[in-house]
Amino acid sequence: xxxxxxxxxxxxRRKEDPRLLTGQGKYVADFRLPELLHAAVLxxxxxxxxxxxxxxxxxxxxxxxxxVITARDLGPVGRIxxxxxPRPALVACLQSPLATDKVxxxxxxxxxxxxxxxxxxxxxxxxxxxxxxxxxxxxDAGRALEPGAPVLHxxxxxxxxxxxxxxxxxxxxxxxxxxxxxxxxxAVQRHTGVPMETRGLVAxxxxxxxxxxxxxxxxxxxxxxxxLSELLDYPEHLIRFVELEVLLDxxxxxxxxxxRQRMExxxxxxxxxRRQSEQRHSGVRLRLCGHE
Numbered sequence: 001x002x003x004x005x006x007x008x009x010x011x012x013r014r015k016e017d018p019r020l021l022t023g024q025g026k027y028v029a030d031f032r033l034p035e036l037l038h039a040a041v042l043x044x045x046x047x048x049x050x051x052x053x054x055x056x057x058x059x060x061x062x063x064x065x066x067x068v069i070t071a072r073d074l075g076p077v078g079r080i081x082x083x084x085x086p087r088p089a090l091v092a093c094l095q096s097p098l099a100t101d102k103v104x105x106x107x108x109x110x111x112x113x114x115x116x117x118x119x120x121x122x123x124x125x126x127x128x129x130x131x132x133x134x135x136x137x138x139x140d141a142g143r144a145l146e147p148g149a150p151v152l153h154x155x156x157x158x159x160x161x162x163x164x165x166x167x168x169x170x171x172x173x174x175x176x177x178x179x180x181x182x183x184x185x186x187a188v189q190r191h192t193g194v195p196m197e198t199r200g201l202v203a204x205x206x207x208x209x210x211x212x213x214x215x216x217x218x219x220x221x222x223x224x225x226x227x228l229s230e231l232l233d234y235p236e237h238l239i240r241f242v243e244l245e246v247l248l249d250x251x252x253x254x255x256x257x258x259x260r261q262r263m264e265x266x267x268x269x270x271x272x273x274r275r276q277s278e279q280r281h282s283g284v285r286l287r288l289c290g291h292e
Contacts, residue, residue, distance in 0.1 A: 028200035040121035044103035047137035089162035
């Protein structure tokens with residue numbers, strides 16, 4: 001019988017290192033196509049505001065600017081889904097590709113400039129005149145649930161979109177026979193890894209084959225292809241994603257190294273019998289200690 005080699009927890013030799021270490025990797029900024037145009041996104045400076053007017057005439061008059069696209073130009077496109085599975089309560093709050101009559105967070109896309117160069121596209125953004133009507137904003141999730149708090153989505157009553165409850169086993173019986181019960185309210189801050197390379201894509205449409213090809217950091221190419229097919233109302237088999245390189249998230253790597261060093265210094269020196277187990281988490285081997 002063939003010997004099975006376990007990969008979970010094993011050190012596996014990376015195949016991509018030679019091309020990355022020799023400068024042969026290809027990123028979005030390295031990718032060039034003939035007659036390539038560049039896009040820059042105008043984003044909202046307000047956390048909550050009505051979008052009253054967009055005047056792109058000055059930007060369009062700039063030599064080298066091919067187009068300025070707003071929600072009105074896109075027409076009736078769908079909304080961007082979330083990767084949480086089917087949750088009907090979220091549908092009313094899903095985001096459009098470009099803001100229509102209201103912005104709901106700082107950085108929400110409002111318009112896209114298409115120009116002959118990235119520099120020109122960025123310059124044209126400054127020429128777009130946008131008329132906002134600022135609205136009260138809440139930056140605390142708890143306060144957003146209070147009566148009278150500003151409502152982001154008028155399609156729902158208040159700011160509570162949905163509830164997620166998870167139970168395993170007979171919770172009531174387990175609590176009834178517990179010696180102690182602890183109740184706690186936890187607040188989790190916004191925290192995410194920030195890669196050195198931002199998101200970017202290069203797209204090309206071939207009129208002969210009708211194939212739309214996109215190069216870049218797709219991350220979940222099959223999910224993205226399905227979403228793009230629905231948004232564009234275009235056959236999914238005619239959309240092709242090609243994954244390029246993505247730079248290492250240096251901050252996350254530094255955090256993992258610090259965590260590893262701290263855990264190596266700490267020892268499970270509790271008195272009495274104890275159990276030890278190891279698990280793999282984000283590339284760091286964790287040692288969990290506790291009493292039997």
